[in-house]
Amino acid sequence: MIFDLVKDFADVLDAMPEDHPRRRILKLLDEAIRRDVHFIDRHPTTFFQCLWNTCWWYDCPEVAEHYDAPQGGWSAAGPPWENSGPNLYELLELWREEPSRKSIWLRSLRPPPQRLGGQQQATFRSHVKGVCSVAYSPDGRQIVSSSEDKTLRVWDAENVRELATLRGHSDFVKSVAYSSDGRSIVSGSYDGTIRLWDAQCGAALAVLRGPWGRVQVYSVACSPDRRRIVSGFSDNRVRVWNLESNTVLAVLRGHESNVSSVAYSPDDRRIASGSLDRTVRVWDAESGAELAVFRGQNHAVTSVAYSPDGRHIISGSADVVRMWDAESGAELAVFRGHNHAVTSVAYSPDGRHIISGSRDGSVRLWNAGSGEEPVVLRGHEVLAIDRVSYSPDGRRIVTAGGDDKIARVWDSESGKELAVLRGHEGGVNDVAFSPDGRRVVSRSNDGTVRVWDAESGEELAVLRGKRR
Structure with missing residues (x-):
């Protein structure tokens, strides 16, 4: 099922205009899923855990002290945590608060070695x-x-x-x-x-x-x-x-x-x-x-x-x-x-x-x-x-x-x-x-x-x- 979701994301991103306001968020979610797709396939109940531990650390305020600027510096928009648009970590917070989310999951206290939106897209x-x-x-x-x-x-x-x-x-x-x-x-x-x-x-x-x-x-x-x-x-x-x-x-x-x-x-x-x-x-x-x-x-x-x-x-x-x-x-x-x-x-x-x-x-x-x-x-x-x-x-x-x-x-x-x-x-x-x-x-x-x-x-x- 998780591989079908990967394909669905690819189809949506192919059809979505480059300037669509939600494309950035969808592309980041797609990258996060691809990073852990094989682990999620083996352990489906960890889906939210994997998303949180990758996506929340993308633009939350706490992440600023963990990541250096990439080679060539940040884009004109600045680092993700200074972005004024929709934030990925806020979306994850909303999902966490859903009443239907009752399962136990492990929250990482530090960001992944490779930040989301960087050069690595999947393993x-x-x-x-x-x-x-x-x-x-x-x-x-x-x-x-x-x-x-x-x-x-x-x-x-x-x-x-x-x-x-x-x-x-x-x-x-x-x-x-x-x-x-x-x-x-x-x-x-x-x-x-x-x-x-x-x-x-x-x-x-x-x-x-x-x-x-x-x-x-x-x-x-x-x-x-x-x-x-x-x-x-x-x-x-x-x-x-x-x-x-x-x-x-x-x-x-x-x-x-x-x-x-x-x-x-x-x-x-x-x-x-x-x-x-x-x-x-x-x-x-x-x-x-x-x-x-x-x-x-x-x-x-x-x-x-x-x-x-x-x-x-x-x-x-x-x-x-x-x-x-x-x-x-x-x-x-x-x-x-x-x-x-x-x-x-x-x-x-x-x-x-x-x-x-x-x-x-x-x-x-x-x-x-x-x-x-x-x-x-x-x-x-x-x-x-x-x-x-x-x-x-x-x-x-x-x-x-x-x-x-x-x-x-x-x-x-x-x-x-x-x-x-x-x-x-x-x-x-x-x-x-x-x-x-x-x-x-x-x-x-x-x-x-x-x-x-x-x-x-x-x-x-x-x-x-x-x-x-």
Whole structure:
């Protein structure tokens, strides 16, 4: 029932004019319900308690001593408790005085860490341990998350409802990805298996395992044509799987340590892999033949990515980003500027820029043609950037700051910080844009996945779900 109410609020707000005098109050109530929707679903009698402990603290006089001004200061109207219009706390007082309200409830004596009307709009809770990986479905309607609790969970990205819990792995689920048509989910686990799931109903479609014993799966990726999966393992091998027969097409041998990252070329013909053995290797996706070995890194390779045209590969290692000719393996450029290990690299959608995140706490934006470093993005108060990602249109970048519990959105041209996404209670390890660029999804060690409005920074949902 509570999820129906969430949908009703969404429908009303969509139909209501932006300047309607009651829209602000309704939007705040909608946000408050979304924050605790999974808890209310499990404990319906706490509905008023949850509303009170979030909404009353929005604009009551007592709240002034608890909240600092947001980044950039308050709007021209001033802080909520100085608003001369209808007050949310007065509405809650009226509801509390209704004769029909007889149930016992717990009143919080302090406001929530994240004020209502701020950047956080909702939390998706369900995992009982840290979240390892998140991904949007290609149509942006679903989110899948994987966790140290050995499960995957599929969520409705709009109404925050948990659609399915995918059980079967017996260890951390390290990596997760959607097929390009969105119909299947693939997951890789420390239990040594890769599992294929139906994205709609959550049914287990296949378990991919081999006779090589218990080795850990570090990374997985789906081919653009949806026919194959590539996976990187702790036994130094890359394995390519046929999704029709669920068999291994090829075992790519050559790495001398764990394979930390894998990627398909845009045309499906090549696979790139990065390893702790300090090399990047390129393989023929059909035959499994090793086509090139890129050497030159003095430290482990943590991340690899293809350029959109497939001509170049970039890799992150130590404090540098390297660009390689994808065919010959020739080193084309070394981008220097970081002073600690590079943890994540990515191309802009148009291929003109490269972004890199590092344990030095900075994100750097490079000109892919000249190697010039036009912008350095600083703001995370940690010594590690765990993930960087471009929006589909290339205009924005989102970064995960690891232990500072924050994700940030930046203008990719100017480097201006557009939004600070606060709400997680543990380190933020992964971030990504939705396919339409309107949403950001983040995952954290606090066991939650959160969805944000990419434009305003508002939190739209917190994925918690039911604990079984």
